[in-house]
Amino acid sequence: MSAEPVVQHLREQHDAVFERLNAFLRLPSVSTDPAYAQGMADTRAFLVDWLKRIGLNDVQLLDGGGQPAVYGAWLGAPGAPTIIVYGHYDVQPPDPLALWKTPPFEPTVRDGRLYARGASDVKGSTTIAIETVAAFLAVQGRCPVNIKLFIEGEEETGSPSLHEIVRRYGDLLKADAMISADGGRASPTVPTINVGARxxxxxxxxxxxxxxxxxxxxxxxxxxxxxxxxxxxxxxxxxxxxxxxxxxxxxxxxPLGERDRRDTAALPFDEVAFVADVGGIAAGEPGFTxxxxxxxxxxxxxxxxxxxxxxxxxxxxxxxxxxxxxxxxxxxxxxxxxxxxxxxxxxxxxxxxxxxxxxxxxxxxxPASTLAADHPLVQAATSVLQATSGQEPVHVRLGATVPITAIFKEMLDLDTLMFGFNLPDEDVHAPNEFFHIPSIALGLRAWPLLLQELAQFPPSAFRQDGR
Amino acid sequence: MSAEPVVQHLREQHDAVFERLNAFLRLPSVSTDPAYAQGMADTRAFLVDWLKRIGLNDVQLLDGGGQPAVYGAWLGAPGAPTIIVYGHYDVQPPDPLALWKTPPFEPTVRDGRLYARGASDVKGSTTIAIETVAAFLAVQGRCPVNIKLFIEGEEETGSPSLHEIVRRYGDLLKADAMISADGGRASPTVPTINVGARxxxxxxxxxxxxxxxxxxxxxxxxxxxxxxxxxxxxxxxxxxxxxxxxxxxxxxxxPLGERDRRDTAALPFDEVAFVADVGGIAAGEPGFTxxxxxxxxxxxxxxxxxxxxxxxxxxxxxxxxxxxxxxxxxxxxxxxxxxxxxxxxxxxxxxxxxxxxxxxxxxxxxPASTLAADHPLVQAATSVLQATSGQEPVHVRLGATVPITAIFKEMLDLDTLMFGFNLPDEDVHAPNEFFHIPSIALGLRAWPLLLQELAQFPPSAFRQDGR
Known part of the structure; x- marks a missing residue:
């Protein structure tokens, strides 16, 4: 089956997707501050309702003693790989509030950008992932792979109870690989594949x-x-x-290897502009770019x-x-x-x-995570990005941390492909965080193709150690 | 005339004096924080009423564009010196509030101490000064010297408008010397005379x-x-x-002179206990005590x-x-x-x-201030402290700053004797500030004797430069 009808459906549904993203952004889901406990609870209720409505089964909260994760599955593709789709619903605190031009939990469009706390990190890309699964089920009645949606509530606080969640719900979370909506693009012009994070x-x-x-x-x-x-x-x-x-x-x-140096150099990156764009002062360890x-x-x-x-x-x-x-x-x-x-x-x-x-x-x-260059996740992402951009994707690593990738590797032996669509200039963790609105359409095209592509690998191919 | 009937009267009035001090302490007169503007205004109204009731003339606010000072005068002793009696009605902010055992603006007696923000710095000693003048007027219908009471409202913020107040009201403030209720005792056992401040x-x-x-x-x-x-x-x-x-x-x-070293050494002072009493860590410039x-x-x-x-x-x-x-x-x-x-x-x-x-x-x-050792203010204080303690007073300097002494010296050529009765252990500027209650009786005995003693000097003797 082709993913094109699904891509077409998502293109037609863009305004409705945008509205659902806005509703998601209005919920103040700050995980680090107990003052936002109600916002966290409301956001979980919102997600449970959403996942049920799109046709996921077994929708539930996975509680590890902290902020529960939200889970829902579609497992109707026997023999195909089982993919955990990861996102997180919690956001950073909005302070200093006085520096926001519009309130952090009232999403506002200005100049092709959607401003709100969590728009970039990472409700925007999480919404793309959920809508992709929804579209497959709506258009084809099935997904190309088995899906386990896992929306975490503690990413911004270092995932303190994630170990316990995975321990308690290990059977439920068994899968062959993970795709993360967190961990975005490194460049607006060059397609990149994230192969690791600090x-x-x-x-x-x-x-x-x-x-x-x-x-x-x-x-x-x-x-x-x-x-x-x-x-x-x-x-x-x-x-x-x-x-x-x-x-x-x-x-x-x-120590840095040759491949590290080459990959890092392959991404167009203006060091002077990178620092100047934020009015910063370059500083750091000599001998490295x-x-x-x-x-x-x-x-x-x-x-x-x-x-x-x-x-x-x-x-x-x-x-x-x-x-x-x-x-x-x-x-x-x-x-x-x-x-x-x-x-x-x-x-x-x-x-x-x-x-x-x-x-x-x-x-x-x-610890830092690393995905091998010949892994099926990387191969699938390469095909999709070649098809959607016409360019050879560059391998990059993230400077930021996604604890989930390390924990799922350690506890469930799952490798993760980061496939978020946020961009580096979006002021995450700072006032006036935003999401480039064109990224929504890009993501809604690439995600269906990726799920389709992953279906071509046997489940056993996803384990790096076993290949 | 002897000051003894006045001292006796004050002894009998101790409870009433204590009640008035408590009323003064209940007013939250924090000068640095605009949130306390009403508390500052209430305190000025309280003082204006008080000074009028004890029989001072010309009671008014002296406004220099910041927190006004409160002024009142008794000038019925022609030929006698004119003394500005200085105090301040503003206090430090009370935070961190959580560390106060009882609320900072609800004066509370525990173990012979009166706990409240401002009790030591310096509403306690300011009250002693006001009550001394009140007692002279009540008992004798006159004071031994001319009195100009000046109660500042910006001492805790570095007196930003004091220059302007003195500039605007220079004629009103003409005097021969100043006695300050701020700048307390250095020791509970050894009588001291403050001859300077940093x-x-x-x-x-x-x-x-x-x-x-x-x-x-x-x-x-x-x-x-x-x-x-x-x-x-x-x-x-x-x-x-x-x-x-x-x-x-x-x-x-x-550089420190011989007299500096000798005077400093004359005060009993346990360096180890001084630091240990506050759980501190001794540190600082080598070569000095x-x-x-x-x-x-x-x-x-x-x-x-x-x-x-x-x-x-x-x-x-x-x-x-x-x-x-x-x-x-x-x-x-x-x-x-x-x-x-x-x-x-x-x-x-x-x-x-x-x-x-x-x-x-x-x-x-x-800048730092210094009062010469043979100044009439020092001579008068020496007589009073010899009489009240039976000991030879030791000359000390303050580590803390009283900007008023420098400003009055510079603008009105007035020297200042610090004659406050607070002690060094009273947690000024910190939570649980208190005033040792026996200091009230000590102050109410010494202040009348001091005013009486000062009356024996001709006005011209008070100017250090002119002697």
Whole structure:
């Protein structure tokens, strides 16, 4: 069977798809902040209803003790591969709210862009995936492959209960491969296939220098100040060029191979424009291109840091406590726990005598992932992108982290193809996040072709170890 | 005339005085935060009413464009000195509110202490001053000296409009000397006379590294992070011992003389206990005792620092902006503007190429003040403290800053005796601020004797330059 009638159907349904995406975006599904618990629950109810309406079976919440995932299946293609289709319904917090031109949960069209929190990351591409399955069932009454839709609710918080979900529902989630709606395109003009992603781990740090906040007139010049001490610790993480200054943390990083260098160089990438477009200041590890650093080298970023008086006016205090939230992007070869431990050891060694350092979160997350170049997922994606773009797709890696790929590989031996349609300029995790509206039509064409293409491989071909 | 009947009257009135102090403390007069504008206005109305009721004349608000001061006078002693009695009605913000055992604006007695924001700094001592004048007028129908009560409303914000108030009301404020209810006792057992204070200046710093917040997966390892850059700047302000690492800022600091060293050493002071009592970590400039550092050497403290995501959970961003509020305690010899400029120059030099640094507040404040040892104010205080304690008072300097003393010296050529009764352990500027209740009775005895003593000097004797 050809996927063309399905593609045609989706073309005709574009406005209705767009409306459903907007309804999805109106739901404030911020997973990290308990204040949004109702928005999370509403979004799950919305998805359950949606998956049932398009004809999926066994629709249910998969609860691992955190934010449940939403699941639905169509398993009517015996002998064909079984594909988990992954997306996530949770989004980043919208703050700072004052910087949004239009409210984050009121999707708004401006200049061919759909502005809303989660539009790019990743409700847009998740909607493309759901609508593709819906169209196959509506037009042909069947899908070319068996489908298990898995829409996660904790991607933005590092998937804390995903291990437990997969443990509890391992039988339900058995499959031959996964396609992820997360992990987008690297370029608007060159077709790319994501063959890997950096990993992520984290650490939250509390520095204490006294039992209470002190008056700077009465103690200034005689005691340590928690902000000075935190600053000294943070300043010690990188050298003046911006490279990580913790040798133990770099030990296990895999050296770049020839193929890595060649693939990275194959993507048209204007380093100067990349930095200038966001008004940034280029910095980082010498000896690597920016794309190499972004995808194949680790990075430490302090995501938040605070202490003392931050209100209006001034307050002459010596703060007794200061905090920093730190995340580390992991390169291939690095183990999240080992890296977090190396960072912790460095911080403890950097703290001056007497300074109390406590770690509120440490470790977790996931290692970097890599998909072999001759994997059926890559072959199928190559065919689809050749057909839709007329160009040879370039292999790229993501700098961002999708913990799901590592967890599903580890626990269910599934490889993942990232096939999202978001683009790098869409201000994810920042105010005024948007989704390029033409990406919806592109995705709705490519996804049906991909499912059709995957049907040509026997289920056993999808396991890298077994080939 | 003897002050003894006045002292006796105040002893009998102790409970009524205590009630009036409590009413004063219930008014939330936080000057730095516009949210407390009504509390400030209510406090001014309360003071105007109080000063009128005790029999002061010409009671009025002195408005310099900021928080007005409250003024009232009794000028019925021709030929006697005219003394400005200074206090302030504004208090520090009460946050962090969660750490208060009882609400900051509900004065509460526990263990001989009166807990409330402003109890120590400085509504307690301001009340002693007002009640002393009230008692003279009630008992004798007159005061031994001419009195001009001046209750400021901006002490906790560095007195931004005090210059303008003194400029506008210079004629009204003409006097021979000032006694300040601010600037307390250095020890509960040894009588002390404050003969000076450190100055204060400040700077608020904004570091920018990009046009917007960036996703750490997409940019991590390729660009500067505002928090890393702010940390590097803050870490450069001090050396590892905690001494200021900015030579240009130390240039004008007056070297310690023999008298300075001797006076400082004369006060019983347990350096280890001083730091241990607040769970602190001793640090600072080598070659000086802690008290020398606290009173005769400058100190830089970052009072607040923040940037990026500070909410619950994690957010994988590279912050584009970070901020720090910095204040500098000034030693004798230092000029506030020159010091702020030296700090600014250092920060600009420390910022890495491309990092944008903006200063939102810079300079202002006041230099350190010093009162000569043979000044009539010191002689009068010496007599009073000898009489009330039976001990020889020790000369001390304050580490904290009272801008009023510098401004009145500069603009009206008035010297100031600090004669507050607060003690160093009273958690000023911090949660659970309190005032030792026995200090009220001590103050109500010493203040009448002091006014009586000052009446013995001719007005011309109070000008240091003219003696």
């Amino acid at each position: 990993g992520l781990t984290k650490l939250e740090l509390v520095v204490r220098t006294a039992a209470k906040e002190l008056h700077s007139g009465r103690y200034g010049g005689s005691v340590r100040n928690a902000l000075h001490e935190l600053a000294a610790i943070v300043a010690s993480l990188h050298d003046s060029e911006g490279a990580i200054a913790i040798p133990a943390l770099m030990d296990a990083v895999a 920016i794309r190499e650093r972004l995808t194949l080298r680790p990075a430490i970023d302090v995501n938040g840091m605070w202490g003392g008086y931050t209100g209006a006016g001034s307050k002459t205090v010596i703060p007794d406590e200061a905090r920093a939230k730190i995340t580390i992007r992991l390169a291939p070869g690095q183990d999240p726990e080992q890296v977090a431990q190396a960072l912790k050891d460095h911080i403890l060694a950097a703290a001056r005598p007497g300074v109390a350092v406590r770690f509120e979160t440490i470790g977790g997350g996931s | 100055g204060l200046t400040k700077l608020e710093l904004v570091v920018r590294t990009a046009a917007k917040e960036l996703h750490s997966g997409r940019y991590g390892g390729s660009v500067r992070n505002a928090l890393h850059e702010l940390a590097a700047i803050v870490a450069s302000l001090h050396d590892s011992e905690g001494a200021i690492a900015i030579p240009a800022l130390m240039d004008a600091v007056a 802690i008290r020398e550092r606290l009173t005769l050497r400058p100190a830089i403290d970052v009072n607040g620092m923040w940037g990026g995501y500070t909410g619950a959970g994690s957010k994988t961003v590279i912050p584009d902006e970070a901020r720090a509020k910095i204040t500098i305690r000034l030693a004798p010899g230092q000029d506030p503007e020159q010091v702020a400029q030296a700090l600014k120059d250092h920060i600009l030099a420390a910022a890495r190429p491309g990092v944008a640094v903006r200063f939102e507040t810079i300079g202002g404040g006041s």
